[in-house]
Every structure is written in structure tokens, then in C-alpha cells.
Amino acid sequence: MSQLPNRPLWFEPARPRMRLEGDSQADVVIVGAGYTGLWAAYYLLKSDPSLRVVLLEKREVGFGASGRNGGWASAIFPISLERVTQMYSHSAALRLQQAMNETVDEIGRVLALEGVEADFAKQGFLSLARSAPQLARARAAVQASARFGLPDQWRVLEGAEAQGQVGAQGTLGGLYTEHCALIHPGKLVRGLARLVESLGAKIYEQSAVTQMSPGVVHTAHGCVKAEITVRATEAFTSQQPGHSRFVIPLYSLVLATEPLPRDVLRKLNLDHRMAFNDMRHLRVYGQVTAEGRLVFGGRGAPYNWGSRMTDEADLVDSIHAKIHDTLVEFFPDLADARITHRWGGALGVSRDWCPTVSIDRNNRMAWAGNYVGDGVATSNLAGRILRNLILEREDDVNTLPIVNHRSPSWEREPLRWLGINSGLTAASLSDIEERFTHRPSRTAMLLEKLTGAH
Numbered sequence: 309m310s311q312l313p314n315r316p317l318w319f320e321p322a323r324p325r326m327r328l329e330g331d332s333q334a335d336v337v338i339v340g341a342g343y344t345g346l347w348a349a350y351y352l353l354k355s356d357p358s359l360r361v362v363l364l365e366k367r368e369v370g371f372g373a374s375g376r377n378g379g380w381a382s383a384i385f386p387i388s389l390e391r392v393t394q395m396y397s398h399s400a401a402l403r404l405q406q407a408m409n410e411t412v413d414e415i416g417r418v419l420a421l422e423g424v425e426a427d428f429a430k431q432g433f434l435s436l437a438r439s440a441p442q443l444a445r446a447r448a449a450v451q452a453s454a455r456f457g458l459p460d461q462w463r464v465l466e467g468a469e470a471q472g473q474v475g476a477q478g479t480l481g482g483l484y485t486e487h488c489a490l491i492h493p494g495k496l497v498r499g500l501a502r503l504v505e506s507l508g509a510k511i512y513e514q515s516a517v518t519q520m521s522p523g524v525v526h527t528a529h530g531c532v533k534a535e536i537t538v539r540a541t542e543a544f545t546s547q548q549p550g551h552s553r554f555v556i557p558l559y560s561l562v563l564a565t566e567p568l569p570r571d572v573l574r575k576l577n578l579d580h581r582m583a584f585n586d587m588r589h590l591r592v593y594g595q596v597t598a599e600g601r602l603v604f605g606g607r608g609a610p611y612n613w614g615s616r617m618t619d620e621a622d623l624v625d626s627i628h629a630k631i632h633d634t635l636v637e638f639f640p641d642l643a644d645a646r647i648t649h650r651w652g653g654a655l656g657v658s659r660d661w662c663p664t665v666s667i668d669r670n671n672r673m674a675w676a677g678n679y680v681g682d683g684v685a686t687s688n689l690a691g692r693i694l695r696n697l698i699l700e701r702e703d704d705v706n707t708l709p710i711v712n713h714r715s716p717s718w719e720r721e722p723l724r725w726l727g728i729n730s731g732l733t734a735a736s737l738s739d740i741e742e743r744f745t746h747r748p749s750r751t752a753m754l755l756e757k758l759t760g761a762h
Contacts, residue, residue, distance in 0.1 A: 309563075309632060309647045314622045316376050316651040317564040317603065318494030324368065328512040328530040334362040336698060337525050337534040339517050341365035342374035343683065344676050345540035346500040347691025348698075350418070353507040355695055361509040362532050364525065366516040366544070370497030373542055376622075376653030377684055378562055378593045378605045380583045381415050382433060383408035383487035386680035387661045388756075389456055395662070396709040402457055404708050409461075409487045411689045416489060418688075424499035427598040429581035430489035434465065434473050437481040441742040441749070442587035446483040461485060474584045475577035476638040483587065490581045490595050491684065520548075522672045536698050539675035542683065543654035546615040553717040555678050556615050556728065557654035561627050562605035563635065564597075564649040565642065573600060576639055589749065590735040591681075592634055602642065604635045607681075608736065609652065611728040614721055622652035655681040658715035665690045666712045667697040674698060678715065 336352060338345040341363045349361045365371070385392070385408055392401035412430065419428050437443035446464055453461045462485050465473065470482035501511060512527075519526040524533045539545065543557035573579040578596050585593045592606035608631075609624045628650050636643045658664070658678035663686055667674040674697055676690035677683075693711060696703045705711075718724050738749035 309628065309650065310625045312647065312650045314619065314651050315649055316494070316562075316653075317597075317601065317649040318375055318379075318492060320494060320498070322368070322498065325511055325513040328364060328515040328527050328532070330530045332362060332530065332532045334360040334532050334534040336361050336536050336538060337532040338363045338538040338540055339520065339525060340372075340540035340542070340544070341369045341501060341511055341513070342372050342540065342542065343497060343500070343687035344542065344690050344694075345538065346497065346504055347688050348538055348540065348676075348694040349504040349509045350500065350507070351692050351695035352698065353504060353509060355699060355701070357508065359508075361504070362534070363504075363509060363511045364515045364517055364527060364532065365511065365513045368513045369501045369511065370494060372544060373653050373655055373683060374497045374687075375494050376562070376651055377493050377681075378560070378603060379491050379493050379595050379597075379684070380433065380593060381412055381428075381489045381491050381684040382583065382682065383412055383485070383685060384682045385686075386663065386682050392709055395660075398457075400709045403704075404710070405458060405461065407689060407705055407708055408685065411685045412487050412489050414692075415491075415685065415688050419496075419499075422503055424496070424503060426496035426499055427492040428489055429598075430486075431580060431582040432484060432486040433488035433583035433585070434470065435483040436470060436474060436476055436479050436584060436586040437483065438476065438478045438586050439480070439742060440746050443481045444748060445587050446481055449483055461487070472577060473580075473582065475575070476584075476586070477640060488583050490583055492597065493684070520673070535672060537673050538694060538698075539673065540677065542677045542679065543617070543656040545656060545675075545677060547617060552615055553720070553724075555656045555658050556611065556718055556724065557617050558607070558611060558657050558681075558728070559609035559621055559624070559652050559654050560605055560607055560681055561609055561622075561624060561631060561652040562603060562650065563628060563631055563647050564604075565602045566646040566648050567600040568596075568602060568642075568645060570600065572641065576641060578602065586638075589738040590732070592631070594635075594638075601648075602635070602639075602645070604631060606631045606634065608732060610732065611725060613725050615724075617654055621654070623650065624652065655679065655683070659718045660715045662713055662715055663690070663710050664713040664715065665693040665697070665710055666714075
């Protein structure tokens with residue numbers, strides 16, 4: 309497996325688009341042709357077909373996280389609703405969760421309306437409890453959600469019912485929500501690109517932006533003058549001058565098996581399109597694709613000093629091996645299943661783990677991102693909000709707590725490197741602690757208090 313190249317399952321060779329040559333005029337120029345930029349372009353052009361919208365992409369459409377993720381379009385928000393309440397209000401947190409729930413359905417609605425085939429299947433997701441502390445967390449999560457005012461957001465599945473949904477070894481129960489769909493990330497990003505081009509947008513690939521200033525964006529071979537610039541570069545924002553502490557790149561790594569026989573999928577209770585993971589602290593995630601492959605990924609790759617991003621960082625043999633070990637721990641019958649693809653990708657994380665959608669009219673700049681790995685759905689919500697902010701269109705989502713949210717800056721090195729990698733180690737040790745003590749990890753409780761993440 310360690311010899312497999314960095315090749316996302318979702319990738320397909322496509323006809324390359326032109327790079328930007330010379331000077332161009334636009335109403336809106338979007339830097340980044342991933343989900344955020346494409347959804348923003350879609351909603352802008354559906355609202356005003358006369359707009360001139362240009363997207364500039366450093367590599368090719370979907371090169372970043374939009375073409376490398378695990379395929380969950382979920383209503384998960386990276387920080388807890390309790391932390392949102394502390395930062396804003398209880399009502400703001402409730403409205404945010406409702407908007408996230410509705411966003412999953414909005415993606416399905418648009419794909420059906422526009423005829424974009426992206427293997428969309430909304431069957432929810434199941435977070436398995438495979439130890440006593442995990443089962444206690446599942447039950448506590450349902451109780452906390454009900455107290456918070458969301459009694460139907462989650463429900464507990466007891467042992468046999470959970471095992472009947474996903475036949476992972478050692479399943480004691482689970483935590484289920486209907487608010488999640490599976491998609492084929494590559495089909496989605498490529499379909500959105502073709503869709504916005506059909507609406508009149510221009511996409512230039514191999515057009516790395518060298519400078520952004522109010523009203524003009526420069527590349528090595530040309531520039532675009534526009535009324536508004538949208539920065540939709542997610543983790544790659546950290547590589548731009550002046551933004552190294554705005555967001556950091558953390559890597560998530562993924563494997564995919566060969567297509568599995570249907571009788572094997574039935575035996576393992578995987579003959580469905582429900583997303584799943586378990587309730588460990590160092591996140592893993594899985595899904596079965598429309599063609600029957602098991603896609604399984606997880607966190608744990610170390611943060612690189614100075615937020616350095618390289619193609620080599622997409623592959624970490626030791627972490628890919630641990631992910632494979634976890635896959636086999638879940639499903640021992642798959643120990644000999646051939647791994648055909650492995651890859652990785654960077655996700656953007658702000659200092660308070662909270663995404664943002666913002667606009668600065670004085671500098672004629674808007675931006676969105678910092679999704680902490682939950683961006684497949686959140687980017688759609690961000691695209692709608694960007695449309696509203698740019699066109700000054702009134703909408704209830706404009707008052708959500710992510711709008712014009714300002715996160716604090718990350719610490720300078722070496723504190724950043726020490727803190728982030730210590731946090732990753734602590735999450736891993738928390739899972740080991742629970743395995744041996746059979747009690748909830750105190751380390752994990754402290755880590756959640758410090759980050760607000762869940």
C-alpha cells in the first residue's frame with residue numbers, strides 16, 4: 309500500500325481549461341475553483357444572469373479539498389453549539405443548526421434541478437459506539453441536544469439496531485442523525501464547474517494569483533479588474549502573504565478499497581449509502597460508494613512547521629497504515645481487500661475552529677472558509693451568503709453567527725507547531741486512555757474545553 313501514488317479516487321482526467329492571458333474585466337472575480345467559489349458563482353448567476361463572473365484556479369478545478377474529501381455533505385458544525393452560544397447566543401446557535409440541516413437538502417435540490425449527477429444519497433450518518441465511554445457519550449449527546457432545544461437532531465441506536473445498520477466489530481450502539489448525505493466529490497465539483505460555465509462564468513486554470521488588491525487581481529500572465537474579489541482558497545489561504553496566521557492547514561488522509569462483492573457488503577451491513585464513523589476522539593470516517601468501494605479516512609497527520617504545504621504532505625505512510633489498521637479493526641473480513649487508492653488533502657482551521665463568511669466593502673473583498681473538514685455542506689451555505697453579501701440581498705442566513713465572524717490569529721512559531729501537534733497527540737492518547745480505563749478520557753474533556761471542537 310505504501311507504494312500507491314497520491315491519487316484521489318474521485319479524480320478523473322479532464323480537458324484542461326485555458327489559463328488567464330492578458331487583462332480582463334468582471335463584476336466578481338473569485339480566487340479558487342472549489343466548492344466555495346463554484347457555489348458562490350452559481351448563486352450569483354442564478355440571481356443575476358447579467359453578472360460577469362470570473363474564477364481563477366491555481367491548478368485545476370477541485371484540486372484542493374473539494375476533490376479530496378471523504379464525500380460527506382453533513383450538517384455537522386466543527387464547534388459545539390454550546391461554544392456558539394458562548395460566542396453569540398442560544399438562538400443564534402439554534403438558527404445555525406437549522407441552516408446546516410436545510411443546507412444538506414439544498415444541495416440535493418440544486419443537483420436534481422440542474423441535472424448534476426454526483427451520486428447524492430441522503431441516508432444520514434451513524435456514529436458507532438464501540439466502547440462503554442463512547443456509548444456514554446452517545447447517550448449524553450442526545451440528552452444534551454434535547455436540553456438545548458433540538459430533540460430530533462440525534463437519536464441513540466442500541467446495540468442490535470446499530471450493528472444491523474453497520475456491522476463493525478464490537479459495536480455496542482450508536483448515535484444517528486438523518487442530516488447527512490453522501491456525494492462523489494469529484495463529480496460534484498466538476499459538475500458545478502460545467503454548470504456555472506453554462507450560466508456564463510469563465511474559469512481559468514493554471515492561473516495562480518500573485519497579488520490581490522482592491523479592485524484588481526494579478527496572475528503571472530494577466531489580471532482581472534472587478535468590483536468585488538472573493539477569496540475562496542480554504543487551507544491555501546495560509547500560503548498567501550499576510551495570512552499565515554489567519555488559518556492553518558491540517559491534513560486528512562484517505563484510503564479506498566477495490567469494489568467489494570455485494571454479498572460481502574450485505575454480510576457487513578454495508579449495502580447502503582449511510583455515512584459512518586465511531587465516537588473516538590481522533591476522527592475517522594467512512595462510506596461505501598455507489599460502485600461498492602469502501603472509502604475510509606482519518607486525521608492524525610502532523611502539522612508542518614510554518615503551515616508548509618507540499619504535495620508530499622498528502623501521503624504519510626505511517627498514518628495511512630494506521631487508517632488501514634482501523635479499517636480492519638472495524639471490519640476484520642476486509643483484511644485482504646485490495647487498497648486501490650490512497651490520498652490526502654489539507655483542510656483549513658481557524659484559531660477558534662469557527663468558519664466564516666465575510667465582506668469588507670472598503671477593500672472590495674469577500675471571503676469564506678475555515679471549515680475544519682466539514683466544508684462539503686458548509687461551502688454551499690457560504691456560497692448563498694456570499695451571494696447575499698455581494699448583491700446586498702436581504703436573507704435570514706445573513707444573520708447567522710458565521711457571517712463576518714472574526715477569529716483570533718494563530719500563535720507564531722514555535723508555539724503554533726507545539727500546540728497543534730500536542731493537541732493531535734492528546735486526541736490519540738485519549739482514545740488509548742479510554743481503551744484501557746473503560747472510562748471517559750479526562751484529557752479529551754480538557755481538549756474539548758480548550759478548542760470548543762467536538
